[in-house]
Amino acid sequence: MTIVLASTSPRRYQILSLLNLPFLMVSPDGSEVATEGRSPAQEALYQARRKAVSLATRFPGAIRIGSDTLISLDGAKIGKPKDVDDAGDILRRLRGRAHEVVTAVAMVQGKRTFEIVETARIRMREFSDQEREAYLATGDSLDKAGAYSVQGLGRSLIAGLDGDYLAVMGLPLRAVADGLRQFGVDVPADLDRLYRERDFLNWRTFP
Numbered sequence: 176m177t178i179v180l181a182s183t184s185p186r187r188y189q190i191l192s193l194l195n196l197p198f199l200m201v202s203p204d205g206s207e208v209a210t211e212g213r214s215p216a217q218e219a220l221y222q223a224r225r226k227a228v229s230l231a232t233r234f235p236g237a238i239r240i241g242s243d244t245l246i247s248l249d250g251a252k253i254g255k256p257k258d259v260d261d262a263g264d265i266l267r268r269l270r271g272r273a274h275e276v277v278t279a280v281a282m283v284q285g286k287r288t289f290e291i292v293e294t295a296r297i298r299m300r301e302f303s304d305q306e307r308e309a310y311l312a313t314g315d316s317l318d319k320a321g322a323y324s325v326q327g328l329g330r331s332l333i334a335g336l337d338g339d340y341l342a343v344m345g346l347p348l349r350a351v352a353d354g355l356r357q358f359g360v361d362v363p364a365d366l367d368r369l370y371r372e373r374d375f376l377n378w379r380t381f382p
Contacts, residue, residue: 176360177237181226186326187242190346193375194364196355203241204229215247216292219279224290227283238284238358244345246321247275247294254320262322263311266332269321271301276321278342282354289354293347295338297325302332326376336381340373 178198180191188200203226213221226241246253248268256262275294282289315329316322323329325336325343341348349370352362373379 176358177234178355178360179230179234179237179239181230181239181241184345186344187346189376190341190344190348191240191351193348193369194352194355194362196360196362196364199234199237201230201233203227215245215250215252215275215277216279216294218252219243219245219277220281220290220292223279223281224283227281231283236284238282238355238360240351240354241281241283242278242346244276244278244320244343247277248272255318256316256322259311259317262316263307265322266307266311266316269299269323270307271299273298274321276338276343278345278347280347280350280354282351282358284358287358289357291347291350291354293339293342293350295336295340295343297321297336297343298334300332300334306332326378330377330380340378340381341375344376 178196180187180198180200181203182200183202191198222243223241227239230239253265256265273296275296277294279292310328310332313328315324315327323332339347349366352366355362
């Protein structure tokens with residue numbers, strides 16, 4: 176059974192690889208266009224569903240996985256920054272505050288679907304302007320929702336995380352594994368051990 180990850184995200188590729196299952200990584204058709212009328216959870220799920228459905232013609236019999244992540248700050252939706260200046264503005268808004276990271280997954284095979292939305296809470300440090308500028312200079316913020324990476328250099332800006340680290344990275348792996356099992360896929364990875372040991376990128380740095 177073919178599994179297709181409808182994404183170009185290297186982070187989602189890394190996470191899905193932890194299941195020890197073969198899969199294809201294919202760029203979804205179309206582009207993301209946000210709508211003001213949708214809540215953060217509705218928006219993330221809409222985009223995840225759109226990505227999975229967009230590959231129906233090219234991979235009609237495959238299990239297609241779409242995922243989308245955005246930031247919710249007091250209900251306001253924040254996606255990826257347009258440029259460095261936008262990234263700086265986003266980090267300024269997040270500094271010293273807590274926000275939610277909303278990640279949705281949509282899995283589609285024929286008429287069968289599996290959908291889930293997971294929310295984690297991030298508390299940002301009261302980092303200085305100098306720290307912010309130094310981080311922006313690395314270029315690490317440009318392709319991340321919220322303009323920071325929990326798994327990379329952006330970790331230094333974060334005071335704490337409540338929820339699934341992998342969901343914050345971009346793909347809640349337990350949920351994905353549950354969905355694949357519902358589609359009849361045998362998942363060989365030991366998820367309990369993975370989540371217990373947390374031996375992946377910056378995961379262990381969060382208590």
